[in-house]
Amino acid sequence: MTDNNASDTSSAHSPATALRSDVQAIIDRPSAQVLIIGGGINGVGTFRDLALQGVDVILIERSDFVSGASAASSHMIHGGVRYLENGEFRLVRESVQERNRLMRLAPHYVKPLPTTIPIFSTFSGILSAPLRLLTHKQGGKAKERGALLIKVGLTGYDSFSRDGGSVPRHEFKGHKKSMQKFPKLRDSVKYTARYFDAAVENPERLALDIIGDGRAAATGGTAHARSVNYVEAIGDSEGGVLLRDTVSGREFSVKADVIVNTSGPWTDLTNKALGKATSYMGGTKGSHIVLDNPELYTACAGGEIFFENNDGRIVLIYPLNGRVLVGTTDIDADPSEPSVCTEEEVDYFFELVSHVFPTIPVDRSQIVFRYSGIRPLPKHDDTAPGFVSRDYRIEQTVFAGDKKTPVLSLVGGKWTTWRALSEHLTNEALALLKKSRTVSTEDLQIGGGVGFPATPAATKAWVAEHSAGLSPERTAQLLKRYGTKATAVIAHIAEQPDDTPLTSLPEYSTAEIDYLVKSEYVVHLTDVVLRRTIVAFVGGLTQPVFDELSALIGKQLGWSANQLTSERSLAVENLVFFHGLSLTAPAVAPAHS
Incomplete structure (x- = not known):
C-alpha cells in the first residue's frame, strides 16, 4: 500500500487493452539505483532531487500522484507557530525557512497568507502551557490561549521568520x-x-510540476527518471520488489540498489508487504469542509482566521479559490480503513464557525466539498494527538527479499x-550509493514558477508575448x-483545429482537457476532476x-462504451x-459532440 485512501475506488481495476507507456518503460528496463514507493509530496520531491543528481530513479504510486495524505492538507x-509550545524549535525554524523559500521558488502556486488570531482573554492558558509542554497531555478542560501567551509565541515565531x-x-x-x-x-473579542504564513492554492498541480522537473532532469542524459501512478508494491520476487499495475493487472519485478519508502501513513503496511514488519506510524485523521458562503468569505477580510477552539484543537477558516475552507480535526485513525469526513465532524465545524462568527449562518446546503486524510505521524502511544511531533525522521532497514538492499522509511x-x-x-x-550531491535545490525554481511575472506590468507583458492567438x-x-x-x-491548444469551450464548463476547453489527459498521466476520471483541476x-x-467531462475524457483515451x-x-x-x-452514473453517458 502506498499514499492513498485505503479504499479509494479510483485505484480499482478497470479494463485496458494495452500497457501504458510509463509502465512498459519500467518493464523494459526493470532496474534502478533507487526505487521510491509512494508518490505523495515527499516521494515526488525525493524523485525530483535524486533525478537532479543524475541518479537512475523509479517512482511508483499505488493510486494517483498526491491522492492520499498529500491531498488532504489544509x-x-x-511555519507551525503552535509547534513552539511543543518545544519543536528545529522544526519551526526549518518550516519558516521553507515557507519563505517556496514563496520564491513556486510563486505561481504559493502565496502569502495574512493570518489573524482572535483573542478573547489576556492571561488565559499561562498556567497550563508549561504543563502541556512538559507532558504533551491535555489535562482538564481546555482553555483558549490568552493575549500574553500568544504574544510570547509570536515574538518567538518572528525570530525564526525574518x-x-x-x-x-x-x-x-x-x-x-x-x-x-x-x-x-x-463582540467579546x-x-x-x-x-503571515502562506497558502498553496493548488497543491496537486504543484506536485505535478515537481514530477515534471524530475523527469526533465534526466532528458538527454545517461540517467533515467521514470515515474508511474497506479502501480503498487505487493511483495518480493527473485530478489526484486514485486509490482502490480492496477490498471492492467500485470505483475512484474524491479531491482534497485536502494529502496525508499515514502508511503506516508501506510509506511508500515508497505514494509509488511515487502516482508519486514515495522511499527513506526501512528497517524491521526484530519477533515475539512469547503463552503460556498459569501458572507463568511467576506468576513475573513482576505486572510485566514486561525484560533484555538475551547476543546484545545487548532482551527482555521480562510478564503480559498472563491470558497471558504474550514478545518481541521485531529483524531487517532487506522490507516487500513478509509478516511472520511463524518457528520459529527461537520457539526463540529459549524460550532467552531459560530464560536468566532456567531451571526453568520452556516448549514449543510453550503458544503460544496468535503475531504479527510490521515497525517503521517509517528507512533505516539498516550500522547494527545495535537501534541504528536510534526517533525520527521528516516529509519533504515534491509529488504527482506535479498537481506541486503537498504530500505529507507520516512x-x-x-x-x-x-x-x-x-x-x-x-x-x-x-551516501548509500557512494555518490555526492551535484545540484542544490535551495534556490531552484519549480515548474511554472520559472520566470513567473511578479508584477501586474510584467504579467501584462508576459501575456502579450505568449498569447499565440488566444485572447489576453x-x-x-x-x-x-x-x-x-x-x-x-x-x-497544444494552438495545434488543435477544433478547440471549443465546454458547454457546461466554459472556463475550460476541449483542447485544454486534451492536454491534461495526454500530458499529465491521467488514468481515471477522478484524476482530472480532483487533481489536474479544482x-x-x-x-x-x-x-x-x-457527464460532459467523462464523455470527452473517454473519447480522448479511446475508452469503449463498457469502459466509460x-x-x-x-x-x-x-x-x-x-x-x-x-x-449519478447512468449506464449510458451522453456522447460528447
Whole structure:
C-alpha cells in the first residue's frame, strides 16, 4: 500500500487493452539505483532531487500522484507557530525557512497568507502551557490561549521568520480596531494578532510540476527518471520488489540498489508487504469542509482566521479559490480503513464557525466539498494527538527479499518541509550509493514558477508575448492556472483545429482537457476532476459537468462504451463516498459532440 485512501475506488481495476507507456518503460528496463514507493509530496520531491543528481530513479504510486495524505492538507505552507509550545524549535525554524523559500521558488502556486488570531482573554492558558509542554497531555478542560501567551509565541515565531525583511512582524490590535477590520467577529473579542504564513492554492498541480522537473532532469542524459501512478508494491520476487499495475493487472519485478519508502501513513503496511514488519506510524485523521458562503468569505477580510477552539484543537477558516475552507480535526485513525469526513465532524465545524462568527449562518446546503486524510505521524502511544511531533525522521532497514538492499522509511513529514525533507532523504540515498550531491535545490525554481511575472506590468507583458492567438483574458487565465508552463498548454491548444469551450464548463476547453489527459498521466476520471483541476473542490462538478467531462475524457483515451460506464461508476462511488458530492452514473453517458 502506498499514499492513498485505503479504499479509494479510483485505484480499482478497470479494463485496458494495452500497457501504458510509463509502465512498459519500467518493464523494459526493470532496474534502478533507487526505487521510491509512494508518490505523495515527499516521494515526488525525493524523485525530483535524486533525478537532479543524475541518479537512475523509479517512482511508483499505488493510486494517483498526491491522492492520499498529500491531498488532504489544509492547503497551507506554514511555519507551525503552535509547534513552539511543543518545544519543536528545529522544526519551526526549518518550516519558516521553507515557507519563505517556496514563496520564491513556486510563486505561481504559493502565496502569502495574512493570518489573524482572535483573542478573547489576556492571561488565559499561562498556567497550563508549561504543563502541556512538559507532558504533551491535555489535562482538564481546555482553555483558549490568552493575549500574553500568544504574544510570547509570536515574538518567538518572528525570530525564526525574518527573511531579508520580506515577512512582516506580527502586530496586535485592540477591540475597537479589531471590530473595524472584522465586524462579524464575536463582540467579546479583546484583541486580534496578525502575522503571515502562506497558502498553496493548488497543491496537486504543484506536485505535478515537481514530477515534471524530475523527469526533465534526466532528458538527454545517461540517467533515467521514470515515474508511474497506479502501480503498487505487493511483495518480493527473485530478489526484486514485486509490482502490480492496477490498471492492467500485470505483475512484474524491479531491482534497485536502494529502496525508499515514502508511503506516508501506510509506511508500515508497505514494509509488511515487502516482508519486514515495522511499527513506526501512528497517524491521526484530519477533515475539512469547503463552503460556498459569501458572507463568511467576506468576513475573513482576505486572510485566514486561525484560533484555538475551547476543546484545545487548532482551527482555521480562510478564503480559498472563491470558497471558504474550514478545518481541521485531529483524531487517532487506522490507516487500513478509509478516511472520511463524518457528520459529527461537520457539526463540529459549524460550532467552531459560530464560536468566532456567531451571526453568520452556516448549514449543510453550503458544503460544496468535503475531504479527510490521515497525517503521517509517528507512533505516539498516550500522547494527545495535537501534541504528536510534526517533525520527521528516516529509519533504515534491509529488504527482506535479498537481506541486503537498504530500505529507507520516512516517518512523519508535512507539505511545508517537503523540499528540505527530500534533500535529507536524497543525501542518505546518495551516501548509500557512494555518490555526492551535484545540484542544490535551495534556490531552484519549480515548474511554472520559472520566470513567473511578479508584477501586474510584467504579467501584462508576459501575456502579450505568449498569447499565440488566444485572447489576453484566456492567456492570463492559463498563466494563473499553470504558471509559465502555460506555454505548453497554449501551444497544444494552438495545434488543435477544433478547440471549443465546454458547454457546461466554459472556463475550460476541449483542447485544454486534451492536454491534461495526454500530458499529465491521467488514468481515471477522478484524476482530472480532483487533481489536474479544482473543479470538484470549488463545487463546480455538477451532473452536466461530470457527464460532459467523462464523455470527452473517454473519447480522448479511446475508452469503449463498457469502459466509460465502468469509469463513471468508479468515479461516482469515489466522489460520493469520500467527498459528499451528489452525482449519478447512468449506464449510458451522453456522447460528447
